Amino acid sequence: MAEQYKLIHPSKYYRDYLNVNIRPDGREFDKLRPNAINVGSITTADGSAIVKVGNTNVVCGIRAELAKPKASTPDQGFLVPTIELTPLCSPKYRTGSSNEDAELYSAALNDILINADCLDLKKLCIYKEKLVWCLYCDISCLDHDGCVIDASLIAVIAALRNLKLPKVSYDAEIEKISVDTSIRESIEVKSSPVSTTLMVFDDNVIITDPTAEEESLSSCILTIAVCNGEVCYILKPGGTPFNSEQMDLCIKRALAREKSVLKLLNNVLK
Amino acid sequence: MGSDTGDDAYSDIHLRALNCEVNPLTRSDGSAMLTQGETAVIASVYGPVEVKTQNLQIENATLDVCYRPKTGLPTITDRSRENVIKRICETAILTALHPRTSIVVVIQELENRSGLEACAVNAVCLALLNGGIAMKFTVAGVHSILKENDEIVLDPDSKESINALAHFTFVFDSLQRNVVAVNTQGKFNMAQYNDALTICRAASGKIFEFYREIISKRPV
Numbered sequence: 001m002a003e004q005y006k007l008i009h010p011s012k013y014y015r016d017y018l019n020v021n022i023r024p025d026g027r028e029f030d031k032l033r034p035n036a037i038n039v040g041s042i043t044t045a046d047g048s049a050i051v052k053v054g055n056t057n058v059v060c061g062i063r064a065e066l067a068k069p070k071a072s073t074p075d076q077g078f079l080v081p082t083i084e085l086t087p088l089c090s091p092k093y094r095t096g097s098s099n100e101d102a103e104l105y106s107a108a109l110n111d112i113l114i115n116a117d118c119l120d121l122k123k124l125c126i127y128k129e130k131l132v133w134c135l136y137c138d139i140s141c142l143d144h145d146g147c148v149i150d151a152s153l154i155a156v157i158a159a160l161r162n163l164k165l166p167k168v169s170y171d172a173e174i175e176k177i178s179v180d181t182s183i184r185e186s187i188e189v190k191s192s193p194v195s196t197t198l199m200v201f202d203d204n205v206i207i208t209d210p211t212a213e214e215e216s217l218s219s220c221i222l223t224i225a226v227c228n229g230e231v232c233y234i235l236k237p238g239g240t241p242f243n244s245e246q247m248d249l250c251i252k253r254a255l256a257r258e259k260s261v262l263k264l265l266n267n268v269l270k
Numbered sequence: 271m272g273s274d275t276g277d278d279a280y281s282d283i284h285l286r287a288l289n290c291e292v293n294p295l296t297r298s299d300g301s302a303m304l305t306q307g308e309t310a311v312i313a314s315v316y317g318p319v320e321v322k323t324q325n326l327q328i329e330n331a332t333l334d335v336c337y338r339p340k341t342g343l344p345t346i347t348d349r350s351r352e353n354v355i356k357r358i359c360e361t362a363i364l365t366a367l368h369p370r371t372s373i374v375v376v377i378q379e380l381e382n383r384s385g386l387e388a389c390a391v392n393a394v395c396l397a398l399l400n401g402g403i404a405m406k407f408t409v410a411g412v413h414s415i416l417k418e419n420d421e422i423v424l425d426p427d428s429k430e431s432i433n434a435l436a437h438f439t440f441v442f443d444s445l446q447r448n449v450v451a452v453n454t455q456g457k458f459n460m461a462q463y464n465d466a467l468t469i470c471r472a473a474s475g476k477i478f479e480f481y482r483e484i485i486s487k488r489p490v
Binding site for chain 1: 346347349350353354356357358359360361441442443445446448449450451452453454455456457458459460463464467
């Protein structure tokens, strides 16, 4: 009977649980799902990571290519994160058509990486005005069960820390590029931002780390990224208007998450 | 206005000059050209109009937002702006009044001299008001930046925002002045965030006052 009730009145079903201060999956409002990280499992990529946040599963592979720098920034390389949401991960998405969610997530991820100052793009420069590294971080979502940005961010950071670039030398006089794949060096990742997605149900209950089912019932979803105890990104695209206390609560929950994720990252990448 | 107690504490609020041309476009149901200082945006609204079957919603109107940059094709940043504005409109408009229809909002960027997102939100709100679309509340976007020594500069021009440590764009509702949307760039702590929020919230009153002025002057 419970299953039929859930199908017919999903909001009511959910509200019944929230009235007794618990979520249908047994979590309290501010409890996170377990995370798992695996690095370097894709051997064909220069750096890679697989991350699970509950059932959400994303794979990030970094492809390093040599490129010519922009004339406006002759000594800086490129970092290009792209999130792909295929029909594989959720019935919400269709093949072929442009995907709003993927665009919003990719833009958010790019902003977080820039705001947190993760990489010194100048370190990706091989020869000024001629040759730089372009790091394509391709993120593919295998299973979308909410909080794809959070999982993707962990995956990108883990993959960047796992990345090993071959040694490249450039002879400017004869414009010759020589790549030595036997010597590989990792790059310095200056900071590891951690993001948290929260949602609001019925305009008043704030829930951390929602599943896809919860996200579909939400009246507002927001993402907050933190880095070394400082906030480096807040995105609240519309939804329930917030007063100051609600926003403070969200930021506090985001700050509280940072430590546990960093500990896991450091353990895996030891 | 003056319902908010915060207004008196910030009587020296200085926003860049706001100017609005009402209904510059003859064919749309409502349009507005808004300039905030040297930043200029034109917004137009059609609706409720027929909806594409694939976007049809049985209980609500579908919002179709299109953001056009000044030059070239829309970049990923523009697409994300478009998305944010769409969700803000979905919150503000009473979409349940026009089920199985679509409301089309088109935004054309004319000049970006800092505070573009805030200006775009305000232009869209004015266009919606002119188009007679029923709304739960009006919205006001305010932009501010964080400079060194914890200094918050409200609605800076492009010159002032060069050395900004962080940018904040808040969108407030007209009822409780609560935060409908936030977008930030750069690093900051909670105290700095709250400072920016308080100043921007107080400044939103000026924008709501401006809306009132424009609408009351509008030829009927």
